[in-house]
Amino acid sequence: MTGSILLRGGRVIDPTQSLDEVADVLVVDGKIEAVGARVSGDAKNRDGLETIDCSGLVVSPGFIDVHCHLREPGREEVETIATGARAAVAGGFTAVCAMPNTDPVTDNQAAVGFIIRQASLANGARVYPIGAISVGQKGESLAEFGEMIAAGAVAVSDDGKPVASAHLMRTALEYARTFGIPVADHCEEPTLAHGGAMNEGIVSTRLGLKGIPAEAEEIMAIRDILLARRTNGHVHLCHMSTRGSVELIRWGKDRNINVTAEVCPHHISLTEDAVEGYDTNAKMNPPLRTADDVAALQEAVRDGTIDLIATDHAPHHYDEKEREFAHAPNGIIGLETALAVNVTWLVASEIISLPVLIERMSCAPARVFKLPGGSLRRGTAADVTVFDPSAKWLVEPSKFRSKGRNTPYSGQTLQGRTRYTLVGGRVAHREEA
Amino acid sequence: MTLSLGKDLLGLEPLSGEQIQLILDTAEPFKEISERAIKKVPTLRGATIVNLFFEASTRTRVSFEFAEKRLSADTVNVAASGSSVSKGETLVDTARNLEAMRIDMVVIRHGASGAAQFLAERIESNVINAGDGTHEHPTQGLLDMLTLRDHFGRLDGIKVCIVGDVLHSRVARSNIWGLTKMGAQVGVCGPRSLLPNAIEELPVQVFTRVEEAIEWADALNILRLQLERMTAGYIPSLREYNRVFGVSRERLERAPRDLLILHPGPMNRGVEIDSDVADGPFSVILNQVTNGVAVRMAVLYLLSGGKPELAESAKGGGGR
Numbered sequence: 001m002t003g004s005i006l007l008r009g010g011r012v013i014d015p016t017q018s019l020d021e022v023a024d025v026l027v028v029d030g031k032i033e034a035v036g037a038r039v040s041g042d043a044k045n046r047d048g049l050e051t052i053d054c055s056g057l058v059v060s061p062g063f064i065d066v067h068c069h070l071r072e073p074g075r076e077e078v079e080t081i082a083t084g085a086r087a088a089v090a091g092g093f094t095a096v097c098a099m100p101n102t103d104p105v106t107d108n109q110a111a112v113g114f115i116i117r118q119a120s121l122a123n124g125a126r127v128y129p130i131g132a133i134s135v136g137q138k139g140e141s142l143a144e145f146g147e148m149i150a151a152g153a154v155a156v157s158d159d160g161k162p163v164a165s166a167h168l169m170r171t172a173l174e175y176a177r178t179f180g181i182p183v184a185d186h187c188e189e190p191t192l193a194h195g196g197a198m199n200e201g202i203v204s205t206r207l208g209l210k211g212i213p214a215e216a217e218e219i220m221a222i223r224d225i226l227l228a229r230r231t232n233g234h235v236h237l238c239h240m241s242t243r244g245s246v247e248l249i250r251w252g253k254d255r256n257i258n259v260t261a262e263v264c265p266h267h268i269s270l271t272e273d274a275v276e277g278y279d280t281n282a283k284m285n286p287p288l289r290t291a292d293d294v295a296a297l298q299e300a301v302r303d304g305t306i307d308l309i310a311t312d313h314a315p316h317h318y319d320e321k322e323r324e325f326a327h328a329p330n331g332i333i334g335l336e337t338a339l340a341v342n343v344t345w346l347v348a349s350e351i352i353s354l355p356v357l358i359e360r361m362s363c364a365p366a367r368v369f370k371l372p373g374g375s376l377r378r379g380t381a382a383d384v385t386v387f388d389p390s391a392k393w394l395v396e397p398s399k400f401r402s403k404g405r406n407t408p409y410s411g412q413t414l415q416g417r418t419r420y421t422l423v424g425g426r427v428a429h430r431e432e433a
Numbered sequence: 434m435t436l437s438l439g440k441d442l443l444g445l446e447p448l449s450g451e452q453i454q455l456i457l458d459t460a461e462p463f464k465e466i467s468e469r470a471i472k473k474v475p476t477l478r479g480a481t482i483v484n485l486f487f488e489a490s491t492r493t494r495v496s497f498e499f500a501e502k503r504l505s506a507d508t509v510n511v512a513a514s515g516s517s518v519s520k521g522e523t524l525v526d527t528a529r530n531l532e533a534m535r536i537d538m539v540v541i542r543h544g545a546s547g548a549a550q551f552l553a554e555r556i557e558s559n560v561i562n563a564g565d566g567t568h569e570h571p572t573q574g575l576l577d578m579l580t581l582r583d584h585f586g587r588l589d590g591i592k593v594c595i596v597g598d599v600l601h602s603r604v605a606r607s608n609i610w611g612l613t614k615m616g617a618q619v620g621v622c623g624p625r626s627l628l629p630n631a632i633e634e635l636p637v638q639v640f641t642r643v644e645e646a647i648e649w650a651d652a653l654n655i656l657r658l659q660l661e662r663m664t665a666g667y668i669p670s671l672r673e674y675n676r677v678f679g680v681s682r683e684r685l686e687r688a689p690r691d692l693l694i695l696h697p698g699p700m701n702r703g704v705e706i707d708s709d710v711a712d713g714p715f716s717v718i719l720n721q722v723t724n725g726v727a728v729r730m731a732v733l734y735l736l737s738g739g740k741p742e743l744a745e746s747a748k749g750g751g752g753r
């Protein structure tokens with residue numbers, strides 16, 4: 001196994017233990033052995049102990065991203081499970097969930113097994129596959145949830161393809177409930193969103209781009225919430241982008257409906273104005289919305305209406321984005337910028353505290369998707385992120401571990417930088433200041 | 434510093450009123466060239482211009498081509514079908530290949546909004562937007578304004594109503610920006626399903642009754658109704674459109690004043706405009722076409738570095 005590691009003198013924040021104090025964390029045999037003020041004394045005499053000075057840094061349970069696109073199998077020139085898993089640890093993520101819109105679609109146990117095998121060779125973050133809801137993501141018949149879960153899938157989703165049929169969504173929620181997994185939905189009413197390239201509003205009107213109205217998301221959000229009420233299934237709403245969606249989720253949670261929701265770093269930091277100049281790196285689905293939506297989403301992260309932050313990491317080839325706006329694909333990469341975007345727009349701006357950020361990036365994802373991790377409790381696997389919450393750095397896409405370069409933050413100076421990422425006690429990423 | 438247009442003409446939204454005035458004033462002396470027996474001056478001799486048309490167009494392409502030829506530029510027309518574009522070449526590769534042949538200007542018509550700007554940011558040559566998606570069609574807006582100015586003697590204070598499918602119209606956007614910058618009042622009129630939801634945030638008056646627009650306006654700019662809007666469910670039928678929004682002589686006769694009638698073409702007679710209006714005494718639809726050549730000559734001249742004050746003499750000789 002791995003040797004012992006002492007993370008010394010960092011600000012240890014673990015919301016699952018209401019812990020926020022300067023302390024040491026001792027990792028032995030891949031597990032958390034001890035957390036506390038006097039750990040270093042006990043650890044001194046261990047053979048092969050590596051001591052990492054964490055003074056001035058935050059020591060947190062490893063971040064977990066429940067929503068990313070690793071493109072393998074099918075688009076290995078854009079990203080592979082290995083490059084994605086290494087980008088993840090560089091961004092402080094110790095585990096990621098891979099969406100099933102691969103080619104072929106991850107809609108069966110063999111496809112799930114392939115992802116698990118590739119991930120085991122990657123030396124990066126843990127990778128948990130998400131299986132498709134429907135065979136081929138076609139929105140017609142249910143994929144074999146049971147077989148996929150047995151092979152290692154942790155949730156189901158037809159992400160990228162909205163589940164248009166309310167009947168299929170209903171049965172998916174019921175069937176998934178059998179196995180206790182969430183159904184993650186990309187909320188988009190397809191006839192309203194059809195052909196849209198950005199948020200519908202004054203900017204789309206000026207630029208002459210077809211808009212996607214907020215209601216395209218909200219109609220499906222409330223449909224899913226109502227179906228969760230009907231079925232008692234667990235619906236997880238992906239990448240929420242509007243004030244209306246936040247209000248609908250709040251409505252559902254007030255009624256104890258089993259709904260959880262995520263938001264992406266770009267939706268709490270950027271508005272539709274970023275599309276100005278037809279910047280295809282500001283094109284994603286759901287689109288960037290208005291300043292009012294951003295404010296509502298930030299508040300929802302603060303008060304917990306939005307449970308967690310997920311990246312929707314979506315690498316595309318340079319050539320695919322280097323074209324007319326309407327023809328460019330949706331999506332941006334996010335694994336290596338998520339922490340900094342969240343620190344810059346949520347923590348530095350004093351909307352949430354660091355413990356709340358860690359809750360939304362680590363504890364809540366583990367809880368909502370029933371994944372290991374999200375805690376520094378003694379005896380748990382040592383998935384740990386050590387980051388500098390005040391370090392400022394310039395976003396230079398050419399330095400990313402991801403194969404993707406498609407980010408709207410290129411050239412910006414952001415705050416918050418991962419220093420060490422431990423996966424099962426192994427230092428999977430290390431960046432000395 | 435003398436006023437210039439910069440490298441490209443991508444739209445009227447980014448231009449100032451002074452820049453628009455400059456183009457319109459520069460167009461005046463160029464009008465006369467087209468009236469001569471020998472319609473050619475050597476102003477752009479030696480310049481190479483590519484007309485890159487990714488969408489079918491007759492009027493705009495021919496108008497640009499005449500403008501270029503009357504200024505003695507060497508021109509090449511590239512249509513999307515039958516070129517490398519139809520073999521899957523990207524816009525950026527097409528542009529770079531053309532530029533490698535050392536061209537001076539590109540006139541681009543493209544179905545995607547922002548295509549002209551995309552091109553302009555990636556090549557050194559001057560780029561003129563001849564219509565990009567549903568974004569802008571600046572030379573159409575300019576020729577509409579030149580035609581209005583010919584008639585009213587000014588743009589400041591006149592009331593122009595754009596009638597029809599504003600939602601999908603690049604002509605409407607260029608007119609709204611250009612006219613408001615020149616001090617005109619702009620109205621839009623059409624069924625709500627063909628007006629952008631955010632129209633109220635633009636500096637325009639909104640009419641949903643064509644009768645009210647007619648009562649308000651000094652001039653109507655009547656947009657072509659694309660037939661596919663009906664199949665896409667924006668309106669129930671062309672027949673009803675004509676009954677509710679069509680500009681007819683009967684409706685115009687009730688107006689408190691004679692309205693100038695503009696249409697960017699091609700017209701659907703009997704749909705958005707009745708023939709007796711299109712061919713009537715207040716129609717300046719063919720003047721628009723004539724002015725189109727002069728405005729495009731002015732834009733080509735100014736972007737190529739021509740001095741506005743020399744435009745008059747440029748007609749006779751060098752000047753570039």
